[in-house]
Amino acid sequence: MDAALTIPRGVAQVDFQSSYWTGLLFIIALFVGGWQFGVFGLLGTVTATLTAYLLGITKDRVSMGLEGFNGTLIGVGLVLYLGADWMTVALVIGAAVAGSVLTSAMNTVLTPYNLPTFTAPFCVVTTVVVLGAPSFERLWSGAPDLPPPSAADPGTAMSWSDFWRGSFNGVGQVFFQDKWYVGLIFLAGLAVASRLVAAAAFVSSVIGLLVGWWFGAQAADLGAGLYGYNPVLTGIALTGTFVLLSRAGVVYAVIGAATAAGLTAGLTDLFDVLGGHTLTWPFVLVSWVFLAAVPLFSNLRRAP
Amino acid sequence: MDAALTIPRGVAQVDFQSSYWTGLLFIIALFVGGWQFGVFGLLGTVTATLTAYLLGITKDRVSMGLEGFNGTLIGVGLVLYLGADWMTVALVIGAAVAGSVLTSAMNTVLTPYNLPTFTAPFCVVTTVVVLGAPSFERLWSGAPDLPPPSAADPGTAMSWSDFWRGSFNGVGQVFFQDKWYVGLIFLAGLAVASRLVAAAAFVSSVIGLLVGWWFGAQAADLGAGLYGYNPVLTGIALTGTFVLLSRAGVVYAVIGAATAAGLTAGLTDLFDVLGGHTLTWPFVLVSWVFLAAVPLFSNLRRAP
Amino acid sequence: MDAALTIPRGVAQVDFQSSYWTGLLFIIALFVGGWQFGVFGLLGTVTATLTAYLLGITKDRVSMGLEGFNGTLIGVGLVLYLGADWMTVALVIGAAVAGSVLTSAMNTVLTPYNLPTFTAPFCVVTTVVVLGAPSFERLWSGAPDLPPPSAADPGTAMSWSDFWRGSFNGVGQVFFQDKWYVGLIFLAGLAVASRLVAAAAFVSSVIGLLVGWWFGAQAADLGAGLYGYNPVLTGIALTGTFVLLSRAGVVYAVIGAATAAGLTAGLTDLFDVLGGHTLTWPFVLVSWVFLAAVPLFSNLRRAP
Numbered sequence: 033m034d035a036a037l038t039i040p041r042g043v044a045q046v047d048f049q050s051s052y053w054t055g056l057l058f059i060i061a062l063f064v065g066g067w068q069f070g071v072f073g074l075l076g077t078v079t080a081t082l083t084a085y086l087l088g089i090t091k092d093r094v095s096m097g098l099e100g101f102n103g104t105l106i107g108v109g110l111v112l113y114l115g116a117d118w119m120t121v122a123l124v125i126g127a128a129v130a131g132s133v134l135t136s137a138m139n140t141v142l143t144p145y146n147l148p149t150f151t152a153p154f155c156v157v158t159t160v161v162v163l164g165a166p167s168f169e170r171l172w173s174g175a176p177d178l179p180p181p182s183a184a185d186p187g188t189a190m191s192w193s194d195f196w197r198g199s200f201n202g203v204g205q206v207f208f209q210d211k212w213y214v215g216l217i218f219l220a221g222l223a224v225a226s227r228l229v230a231a232a233a234f235v236s237s238v239i240g241l242l243v244g245w246w247f248g249a250q251a252a253d254l255g256a257g258l259y260g261y262n263p264v265l266t267g268i269a270l271t272g273t274f275v276l277l278s279r280a281g282v283v284y285a286v287i288g289a290a291t292a293a294g295l296t297a298g299l300t301d302l303f304d305v306l307g308g309h310t311l312t313w314p315f316v317l318v319s320w321v322f323l324a325a326v327p328l329f330s331n332l333r334r335a336p
Numbered sequence: 337m338d339a340a341l342t343i344p345r346g347v348a349q350v351d352f353q354s355s356y357w358t359g360l361l362f363i364i365a366l367f368v369g370g371w372q373f374g375v376f377g378l379l380g381t382v383t384a385t386l387t388a389y390l391l392g393i394t395k396d397r398v399s400m401g402l403e404g405f406n407g408t409l410i411g412v413g414l415v416l417y418l419g420a421d422w423m424t425v426a427l428v429i430g431a432a433v434a435g436s437v438l439t440s441a442m443n444t445v446l447t448p449y450n451l452p453t454f455t456a457p458f459c460v461v462t463t464v465v466v467l468g469a470p471s472f473e474r475l476w477s478g479a480p481d482l483p484p485p486s487a488a489d490p491g492t493a494m495s496w497s498d499f500w501r502g503s504f505n506g507v508g509q510v511f512f513q514d515k516w517y518v519g520l521i522f523l524a525g526l527a528v529a530s531r532l533v534a535a536a537a538f539v540s541s542v543i544g545l546l547v548g549w550w551f552g553a554q555a556a557d558l559g560a561g562l563y564g565y566n567p568v569l570t571g572i573a574l575t576g577t578f579v580l581l582s583r584a585g586v587v588y589a590v591i592g593a594a595t596a597a598g599l600t601a602g603l604t605d606l607f608d609v610l611g612g613h614t615l616t617w618p619f620v621l622v623s624w625v626f627l628a629a630v631p632l633f634s635n636l637r638r639a640p
Numbered sequence: 641m642d643a644a645l646t647i648p649r650g651v652a653q654v655d656f657q658s659s660y661w662t663g664l665l666f667i668i669a670l671f672v673g674g675w676q677f678g679v680f681g682l683l684g685t686v687t688a689t690l691t692a693y694l695l696g697i698t699k700d701r702v703s704m705g706l707e708g709f710n711g712t713l714i715g716v717g718l719v720l721y722l723g724a725d726w727m728t729v730a731l732v733i734g735a736a737v738a739g740s741v742l743t744s745a746m747n748t749v750l751t752p753y754n755l756p757t758f759t760a761p762f763c764v765v766t767t768v769v770v771l772g773a774p775s776f777e778r779l780w781s782g783a784p785d786l787p788p789p790s791a792a793d794p795g796t797a798m799s800w801s802d803f804w805r806g807s808f809n810g811v812g813q814v815f816f817q818d819k820w821y822v823g824l825i826f827l828a829g830l831a832v833a834s835r836l837v838a839a840a841a842f843v844s845s846v847i848g849l850l851v852g853w854w855f856g857a858q859a860a861d862l863g864a865g866l867y868g869y870n871p872v873l874t875g876i877a878l879t880g881t882f883v884l885l886s887r888a889g890v891v892y893a894v895i896g897a898a899t900a901a902g903l904t905a906g907l908t909d910l911f912d913v914l915g916g917h918t919l920t921w922p923f924v925l926v927s928w929v930f931l932a933a934v935p936l937f938s939n940l941r942r943a944p
Contacts, residue, residue: 088938119855130899136933140753145444164906169796169856188473247423248473291434298468305610306913325440330392449748492777551727552777595738602772609914629744634696 034095042077042100046151046206047218047233047265048273049225050096057221058207062108064217065209068116069108072124073207076107079128080135089136102135103128105154105207109311112208113162115174123161123171131157146334147320148274151265151312159308166307180258181210182250190245194255202237202260206312210256229268232285236260236267239286240293249297262296262314263289269319275326276333284322284332292318338399346381346404350455350510351522351537351569352577353529354400361525362511366412368521369513372420373412376428377511380411383432384439393440406439407432409458409511413615416512417466419478427465427475435461450638451627452578455569455616463612470611484562485514486554494549498559506541506564510616514560526572533572536589540564540571543590544597553601566600566618567593573623579630580637588626588636596622642703650685650708654759654814655826655841655873656881657833658704665829666815670716672825673817676724677716680732681815684715687736688743697744710743711736713762713815717919720816721770723782731769731779739765754942755928756882759873759920767916774915788866789818790858798853802863810845810868814920818864837876840893844868844875847894848901857905870904870922871897877927883934884941892930892940900926 040055043062047054063070080103085094093099107124114120134153142149165171197212203222204215223230240263244254253259270285271277295314303309326332344359347366351358367374384407389398397403411428418424438457446453469475501516507526508519527534544567548558557563574589575581599618607613630636648663651670655662671678688711693702701707715732722728742761750757773779805820811830812823831838848871852862861867878893879885903922911917934940 087933087936087940089936126898126902129895130902133895133899133933134929136936137929137931140932140935160903160906162906163909164902164904167857167905167909168852171855173856244472247475248477249471287433287437290430291437294430294434294468295464296468297471298464298466301467301471302610306910321438321441323441324444325391325437327444328393328440332391548776551779552781553775591737591741594734595741598734598738598772599768600772601775602768605771605775606914625742625745627745628748629695629741631748632697632744636695 038081038095038097038100039074039077041095041097042081043073043097043104044221044225045097045101046104047222047229048268049222049229051225054221054225055097057217057224061204061209061214061217061221062207065204065207065211065214068111069207069209072107072111072116072120073104074107075121076103076105076110076124076128077101079103079125080106080132083129083132084135087132087136099132099135102131102149102151102154102157105151105312106131106157108208109154109158109309110161113158113175113178113309114165114171115176117174119170120174127157127161145324147323150269150316150319152316155311155313155316158311159303159313163306163308180250181252181256185252187251188248190251190254194251195241198241198255198257198260199234199237201255201257202240202264203233203257205257205261206264215257228272232267232271233264236263236285236289239263239267239289240296243290243293244296247294247297258300258310259293259296262292262310262312262318265312265315266292266318266322269315270322272335274319274323274335276335278332280331281333288318288322291322342385342399342401342404343378343381345399345401346385347377347401347408348525348529349401349405350408351526351533352572353526353533355529358525358529359401361521361528365508365513365518365521365525366511369508369511369515369518372415373511373513376411376415376420376424377408378411379425380407380409380414380428380432381405383407383429384410384436387433387436388439391436391440403436403439406435406453406455406458406461409455409616410435410461412512413458413462413613414465417462417479417482417613418469418475419480421478423474424478431461431465449628451624454573454620454623456620459615459617459620462615463607463617467610467612484554485556485560489556491555492552494555494558498555499545502545502559502561502564503538503541505559505561506544506568507537507561509561509565510568519561532576536571536575537568540567540589540593543567543571543593544600547594547597548600551598551601562604562614563597563600566596566614566616566622569616569619570596570623570626573619574626576639578623578627578639580639582636584635585637592622592626595626646689646703646705646708647682647685649703649705650689651681651705651712652829652833653705653709654712655830655837656876657830657837659833662829662833663705665825665832669812669817669822669825669829670815673812673815673819673822676719677815677817680715680719680724680728681712682715683729684711684713684718684732684736685709687711687733688714688740691737691740692743695740695744707740707743710739710757710759710762710765713759713920714739714765716816717762717766717917718769721766721783721786721917722773722779723784725782727778728782735765735769753932755931758877758924758927760924763919763921763924766919767911767921771914771916788858789860789864793860795859796856798859798862802859803849806849806863806865806868807842807845809863809865810848810872811841811865813865813869814872823865836880840875840879841872844871844893844897847871847875847897848904851898851901852904855902855905866908866918867901867904870900870918870920870926873920873923874900874927874930877923878930880943882927882931882943884943886940888939889941896926896930899930 200215388403504519692707808823
């Protein structure tokens, strides 16, 4: 029974939570978004957790869900980009195994700096698979065409609907979901774990959206939450999770969330050329930088 | 008063100098190059220095100008690539803040290896901003078109004018300046700090130009100093600044300067595809590699 | 005499062997593949070894051939991509010097993690040179056009000839060779050093080929060994060389070899956009990750 709880905990760890109630709500949100997201997300979580267990990772990391969450996102991401078929099942299993090995390799390098891997293993594995898939006829045959929302509806004038939907979608896009009520379920899942975390997530989503709007981003992309999900994760990470909560710490988190929104455009343009996707790269890079800098800033402190 | 001197010192640190007289000559050179380079360069320097001060960086790093120089280049670079308007003012402030955080993050990682950040924070921030700017209508609207000099004047036959102008321009291009007399003022600024440094800078600029010419680079690019500025910084770094001055050390610096010229072409082609700019990436990468290798070379020694 | 043996040892170290008999067979294989591969491979090996010696690297690293093998591959790679002329001679010398400095810089960073550089210095230097060469008229003039084998013969139906030739070619492609009998000589060279290594190399080549075939890769590329050479190096590295030989270790090596085959497609597509080549990047990245992860896996042990 306890072993079964590591799976929802793994899903919850995508947003740094270890409550299995949060994870259960997240799983429900994934199934509401589409059965394939739920099924492939669970497949990735189980494969990654099992791989870590078989290779002999310490028990507490496994049971806290820390070995599962990259697998969750690998499953959800690959079914979105490659379609729900048996080749994708095989690929998610292989990619989740690779993600588990990569998680341990990154921990070897990052632990001396007191940095977590975040979702970097997911980002690396998914980027590499998506870059390579077009070379493989049997992987690529079911892949859907996924233009950005602004391709069908260009323009930078943001409507009220873009604004409020985008704010919820920012929370859901962490898991590639673009329906506002799915984002709301994720937010409820966060509130079960901690109201502060839910508030940080929602405010960060709004900050990301407003930064994009101020610079003149495409309104349809803002409405889909594409400028919000990286600030959401960055905001949670820097608000009390890894940085001690303080007035200076909150200002630091706001700057971090805004930076993640700006970086989203840079990386999206880069991956557009290369044939990959933005994923949660902006969050990973900004949060690593903002956390690695803390020890040199005497006005901020790392959370224990 | 002493606080005010940190600003010219910050500008001087682009070329590893801490003399505020050098910095004052550099600021004059920027204004001779164009009012916008002087104004935005100072804006970036002030913002970066202030951010470091507010976050609690140690006093001696701030007063030596070590927290300012990446901000200088961010200001000069962004006004060149995005045009002089109020959105660029806001962006330079935001980018300089991000550059300060990145400087500290990089110091956390690099200090164990006894490596300085060099201008890497400027390179990272400017690259990311320039990649992302086209996605933002209000940032991109004022951006000028900037083809390389060889686009209007192709051909590999170098004239005498290309040669002597290029030699001075190599010194000025560290700050994106392409007029020979601006390069001369920068050289005068270096000579105020140390004649050895000025000599190393000029010789390295000539080495870079000659390597490019020998391999068959475009003459107009050579004349604009585009193959010289990375060797200039690499040459200063390896000649007595971070490597102990010796006969073997000078040979090592010459090889480093030539390598930086070669790498310039590789990175220029890469950024051409990706939509970024070469900046001082070749200098940063070559100098990191050449310095990190020194401890294993028993015939060379790091400067104290 | 002993000094002369460091050269064949350097060539043998491409495949992690220190027997000069293995190196001699490898050199023969290169000359059978084409005189230019033998000559430029030796030029690179000698230059790299000599540079390391002059800079004062410890004697045992030099005499084991560990300072030569990146030079070997730089020589063979550059003559393939740029053609056999005097500019390429000069470039191989310069690139091998840069590769030696890079090897030491990487050792400074990687030794604390107990990771070898593998062929990363060769990959970095060759990638940068190939990216930059088109900017230089005199370097690029002799460069041959090198489309992938599948360009002339598209289709994913693998013939028996593709299969058996591809299995041998996977061993030869480590050195850019695409004739099955050249691969066979390399295999003989490995068998001289150790039958286990030769078996690991051949089985890994077959694994890489089968992974590519299962995913639906182009048959002509499979037949040329393009999906095999990175698994070959990964398989040797993980089977007893750097990971203690055990049942779990062999499973780990098989997963590593399969991952290297998958990564080959991702990096090939990436370099296709950027104008570079896949080289042995997949092996380097996969082997670093799989080795860095070992200390956290209680069911695996590093070889002493």
